[in-house]
Amino acid sequence: MFRIARTLAMAFLVAVAATAATVLPAQADAQELPGGKANYVVSLGHLRDAARNNWVRLGTYEFDAAAGTVAARMYVWEHAVPKARVGTGTVPDSSCSSNDLKSTTHVLACEIKTAGGFTGAPTELRTGVYELRTVTIDGVATPIVWISWNHATAWTEQWKIETGTNLARLSFLYNTKATTGYAYGSNAPLTTRRAMSSVQSHPADIKLQGTSWAKDVTQPIAGTFGHRNFRTCDTTTWCLTYLQPSSSAACQKEGGCPHYGGGTAANVSSIQYYLQKLSNIDRRDTMWHWCSCLALERGETCYTGNSHVKPMYQVIDDTGTFRGWVGVEASYWPNGGEDPRKSDMFAVYRLTDAL
Template sequence: MFRIARTLALAFFMAVAATAATALPAQAVAELPGGKANYVVSLGHMKDAARNNWVRLGTYEFDATAGTVSARMYVWEHATPKARVGTGTVPDSSCTTTDPKSTTHVLACEVKTAGGFTGSPTDLRTGIYTLQTDTINGVSTPTVWIKWNTATAWTEKWAVETGSNLARLSFVHNTKATTGYGYGSNAALTTRRAMSTVQAHPSTIRLQGTTWTADKVGTTGGTFHHENFRTCETTTWCLTYLQPSSSTACQKEGGCPNYGGGTAANISSIQYYIQKLANTDRRDTLWHWCTCLPMERNERCYTGNSHVKPMYQIIDDTGTFRGWVGVEASYYPGNITDPRKSDMFQVFRLADWT
């Protein structure tokens, strides 16, 4: 699914010195960043060998009349692991199977997501913002600067780019985060698209992100082949895809000493599930794991360290689906020495504009 390129270097992040809080105007700015009010945003703090990492996912709503911004974010902190939770959905037989030898369908398993994502966001913040023009890499660039009303100082700056019916926030500086992505439009944050529309999206969706695993920060990228997913006939809010894998991700170094060396497609494949989580907002979730892993445990549906990736749909002014911003918050579920070293975090975008 992902043709992944990783580096073990810290994600690119250009620090810009924060101006004193008093420089931020308290009056209304009468403009919106990129002319858009509603943004979906993913943020993260990730450093090598750290145990204070975190990821956040949610929305920013800008009010030009008041010059204010409101954040509603889900939070996953490294120091306080949250167990994966079931979504209550097992995709139907049109897009899954109970046959572990299948080379065409994923297994009929209850889709999992990160703990807390089926509830309400817990990080609710308000702040003020200002728009300005800064020189970034020698180029005059529109930016938005936010000062949050928090107990400890928290400011952030994004470069603002405008495209076709959509605006994009590119990470420049954040007091607490090291990476992030954002996309905005004037479509209501209650607007979302059906899974059938997602699967039929005509443009290429590309992955870009920053990862943390085994005490190392890296990068990830590639093409996400949403067109290969199956739409489910009954559970229409789900998509599934069994990806035949030729990579080493599911081989012996991927945790499959007994089955990972096989050549059968069902052994070296990856099980992918995408599911919407609500009708009233843009939450989706991505769940995936190597087929060989539950075989090692003599189980059908994997209960180990699978990848759970909460996501928010990117919707443009016309109501068109354009991709997702998302995070990974996969906490190692076993009892081992230093289980937090085996956690997996990620901040990413899957979008047709990267």
């Protein structure tokens, strides 16, 4: 359970509202760490119905209490600047994939894809100053962290500080540019990550919460992530796979599979899931999934159409324990058309045991 952290940083109360947020941190001064934690993984997004200026960001915030400063290292995907999916170089080995189109247990042996740019270094490096404040939210004195970024245009954000066992959470309150976001922090170095075998064997349930955008509509997303259903791989140990059966309803949405989606044969109504570590030196993972019938409709084994690519950062607590991910989706429509950006798919979400 998370609880609201107590802070002695500010003794006064102010109202939290975008229109009233006019007093910004003027300079960098020594502060306590938000929730007592220095290192946060963060997903942010601007998602609006019928918009074409959406974006998602994923990366890290590092707080320096002595200086009262914060540094962001972010990957950025903008609606108006589509990025093609890229291969990760990993094809799951035969213990967790198959070349048999009729397999009912194993995903197909395809090179795992991720969002363009995620295999390289973060492209957006920002610095800012922060303050811990106490504000009144629904009549309750609540600790928040207030960040002011050094940016060409005014950019501030406010998060409610909540603490749990060995982990802190920043709950989204306000952001000049974003509409939604998630952040989790600990004092484990951002170079600390857990292996895929630890992910698969994590004992706690991992829950999904977030916001998605597709076909001009934003909507909440929620559910439970079945990480225990994934297979570990004997040789390609940095990836996990899962063939989700009987998913014809999801795959048939809007008539996506007129020839194959109604069948019950192997793979015809399944979803292929791939989960992969992207780095030994940071917390990047990526998830790729697509409906089997969509590939069959195109005469393909490995789908080259509008598959889902979801970059993620592992949430690691003070003890080095895996607690889930924060992530985004940045799946750009690859097939052209009159308004291809309408068919892009974006999301900002958290998959954690610490909702």
